[in-house]
Amino acid sequence: xxxxxxxxxxxxxEVVELGASIGSLAPLKGTRTVADVAxxxxxxxxxxxxxxxxxxxxxxxxxxxxxxxEALYDRHLTVDFAHPExxxxxxxxxxxxxxxxMTEAAGRNLxxxxxxxxxxxxxxxxxxxxxxxxxxxxxxxxxxxDVLGLTVEEFSPLLQGDLVRITGPDGSELTGxxxxxxxxxxxxxxxxxxxxxxTAGHPAVxxxxxxxxxxxxxxxxxxxxxxxxxxxxxxxDARIAPRxxxxxxxxxxxxxxxxxxxxxxxxxxxxxxxxxxDAHGTELLTGERAAGRLAxxxxxxxxxxxxx
Numbered sequence: 001x002x003x004x005x006x007x008x009x010x011x012x013x014e015v016v017e018l019g020a021s022i023g024s025l026a027p028l029k030g031t032r033t034v035a036d037v038a039x040x041x042x043x044x045x046x047x048x049x050x051x052x053x054x055x056x057x058x059x060x061x062x063x064x065x066x067x068x069x070e071a072l073y074d075r076h077l078t079v080d081f082a083h084p085e086x087x088x089x090x091x092x093x094x095x096x097x098x099x100x101x102m103t104e105a106a107g108r109n110l111x112x113x114x115x116x117x118x119x120x121x122x123x124x125x126x127x128x129x130x131x132x133x134x135x136x137x138x139x140x141x142x143x144x145x146d147v148l149g150l151t152v153e154e155f156s157p158l159l160q161g162d163l164v165r166i167t168g169p170d171g172s173e174l175t176g177x178x179x180x181x182x183x184x185x186x187x188x189x190x191x192x193x194x195x196x197x198x199t200a201g202h203p204a205v206x207x208x209x210x211x212x213x214x215x216x217x218x219x220x221x222x223x224x225x226x227x228x229x230x231x232x233x234x235x236x237d238a239r240i241a242p243r244x245x246x247x248x249x250x251x252x253x254x255x256x257x258x259x260x261x262x263x264x265x266x267x268x269x270x271x272x273x274x275x276x277x278d279a280h281g282t283e284l285l286t287g288e289r290a291a292g293r294l295a296x297x298x299x300x301x302x303x304x305x306x307x308x
Contacts (some may be wrong), residue, residue, distance in 0.1 A: 001015045001236055003161055004080075007057075009018070013128060013262050017064065019049035021125045021285055024284050024285060024286055025285075025303060026303065027172065027260070028255060028257075028259070028261045028262060028283070028303070029257075029259075030184075030257045030258060030259065031255040031256055032255060032257060033078060033080070033253055033254070033255050034078065034155055034253075034254040034255065034256055034258065035078045035079060035080040035090075035091065035302060036076070036078050036079070036092060036093060036240055037072055037077050037079045037091060037092075037094070037095055038080050038081070038082040038086075038088055038091040038093075038094045038095070039068060039069060039072070039079055039080070039081050039082070039091045039094075039095045039097060040066035040081075040082055040083070040084045040094065040095065040096045041065060041067065041082075041083075041085055041097075041099075041101055042083050042099060042101065042102075044101055044131065045098075045099050045100050045102065046062070046098075046103035047062070048100060048101040048129065048133050048308060049061050049100040049101070051097070051133075052274030055125075055155045055157050056158075056178060056179060058157070058158075058160055058178045059098075059125060059178055059179055060155070061097070061098030061100065062098075063279075064097040064098040064123055064201075064221070065066075065098060065273070067096045067097070067224070067227060068095050068097040068123070068227060068231075069097075070224070071227035071228055071231055072231060073097070073181065073225060073284070074224075074228065074248070075228065075231060075232070075235065075243065076161065076243040076246045076251070077093075077231075077235070077240065077243075078253050078254070082094075083105035083111065084096075084099060084102055084103070084110070084253070085105050085106050085109050086102065086109075088109070088110075088113045088187030089113070089116065089190040090120065091118065091123070092118065092119060092238040092239065092240055093118070093119045093120075093234060093235060093240060094110070094113060094118060094119070094120050095120075095121045095229070095231075095240040096110075096120070096121065096122040096123060096126050096144075098123060098125065098126060099121050099126040099127065100125055100126060100127075100128050100129060101128045101129050101130070101133065102126065102128075102129075102130070102142070102143040102145065103130060103131050103142055104130065104136075105148065106126060106143060107142075107143030107144055107146070110134070110144065110147050110215075111146055111147040111210070113213070114147055114210045114211060114213035114214065114215050115210055115211030115212065115213065116211065116212060116213065117211070117212035117213045117214045118214040118238075119213055119214050119215075119216075119234050119235075119237040120213070120214070120216065121215075121218070121230065121231065121234045122141075122144060122148060122214045122215065122217050122218070123130075123218055123221075124179050124181060124217075124218065124219045124220065124221070125155070125179065126139065126141060126143070126144060127140075127141040127142045127143040127144030128140060128141060128142055130142075130143070131140070132151070138242055139151035139152065139153070140152035140153075140155075141260060141294065147208070147210060147215050148188060148206070148208055148215050148217045149162055149185065149186050149188035149206070149210065149215070150183055150184060150185050150186055150187075150188045150203075150206055150208070150217060151183075151184045151189035152181045152182065152183055152184070152219070153182040153183075154181065154182045154255070155181055155285055156180045156181060156182060156197075156198050156199055156226070157177075157178065157179050157180070158168065158178055158180060158197070161177075162177065163175050163177050164177065164180055164192055164194060164196060164197045164199070164220060165177070165194070165195040165197075166192045166193060166195060166204040166205065166220065166226075167192065167193055167195045168192050169191070173195070174192065174222060174223055174225065174226040175222075175223060175226065176204065176220030176223075176226065177220070177223075178220070178221040178222055179206075179219070179221050180198070180199040180219060180220050181196060181199065181202075181219040181220075182202055183202055183204075183206065183219050183292065185203055185206055187208060187210075188203075188206040188207060188208035188215075188217070189206060189207050189209075190203040190205075190206055191203075191205045191206060191207050191216075191233070192204045192205035194220075203219070204218070204219055204220055205217065205218050205230065206217070207233075213237075214234075214237045216230065216233070216234050216237075218230055218247060223279060227238070241264040245276050246275065246276070247267075247269070247273045247275075248269075248270060249268040249269045250265065250266070250267050250268065250273045250296065251255075251264075251265070251266040251268065252264065252265050252266075252275060253266075258308065260305055260306065261305075261308050262284075262303060262304065262305050262306065263277065263281070263294075263303070263304045263306065264301065264302075264303050265294055265296045265302045265303075265304075266296065266301050267296040267298055267299060267300055267301075268299075269298060269299075270298050270299065271298050272295065272296070272297050272298050273295075273296045273298075274293045274294070274296070275293065275294040275297060275302075276292075276293055276294075277290055277291060277292060277293060277294045277304065279291075279306045279307065280305040280306070280307045281304040281305050281307055282304065282305050282307075283300075283302055283303065283304050284303045284305055285301070285302065285303060286302075286305070290304045301303045
């Protein structure tokens with residue numbers, strides 16, 4: 001950690017400052033991040049989907065995972081990545097960006113999650129095959145058919161560069177590309193509809209109320225605007241309060257443990273920011289009291305220990 005310039009240098013001073021800061025954060029030991037969303041990811045599914053002979057070479061499961069994560073980040077939602085068979089009960093919202101391979105156990109897990117009050121968002125070409133890469137019995141989407149309340153009669157991938165319009169009940173419009181499907185709602189309701197292309201008039205986005213929760217399905221590749229809209233509707237279902245007051249690229253994360261509750265505010269921008277704070281507390285790096293709005297200078301971190 002000692003630079004060639006020696007101790008009379010900016011790098012050395014920053015290293016010393018970092019060491020002192022870490023020391024002041026000792027109470028955080030043993031705390032855990034409180035996440036709003038679980039994004040489901042399974043390496044077995046990714047490997048299986050990377051094999052040849054899929055309906056579209058333009059569909060990239062990693063791209064969908066990245067796109068959903070970016071959309072959630074831009075909505076200031078904290079994300080965990082989880083296995084499809086994990087206990088998901090702690091998360092108000094669960095997102096399935098691309099899980100081509102899904103076991104029956106994972107399908108039952110997601111159904112129970114929704115029935116018990118969770119909100120699920122599923123993107124196209126998920127739940128198709130089992131752990132042996134064999135197509136599930138019955139219509140697509142196999143392991144997710146019951147929780148989504150629909151069947152898919154046929155995949156209809158788009159040619160590279162083609163776009164499709166989808167319209168909402170209020171006349172608003174979004175754009176999709178890469179993929180469309182002939183979706184048949186069984187117990188799900190149609191929220192958005194394809195306006196053109198081979199699938200014109202068929203559902204593009206559906207919502208299925210099941211038990212105490214709901215499951216959303218999107219059958220085309222939405223861009224940033226469309227994903228933001230979709231996740232906004234799902235967040236309302238999950239009763240996640242909007243965080244529009246938070247500045248863009250200012251990250252706010254909560255941690256809890258035996259020593260109490262903490263709020264991390266990380267300013268990734270070159271401008272000073274003000275972060276709403278719904279409780280009183282003490283900022284650990286400066287020792288200052290914080291309440292109402294927390295000042296976070298450009299490029300810095302603030303950590304507030306909330307009062308009991």
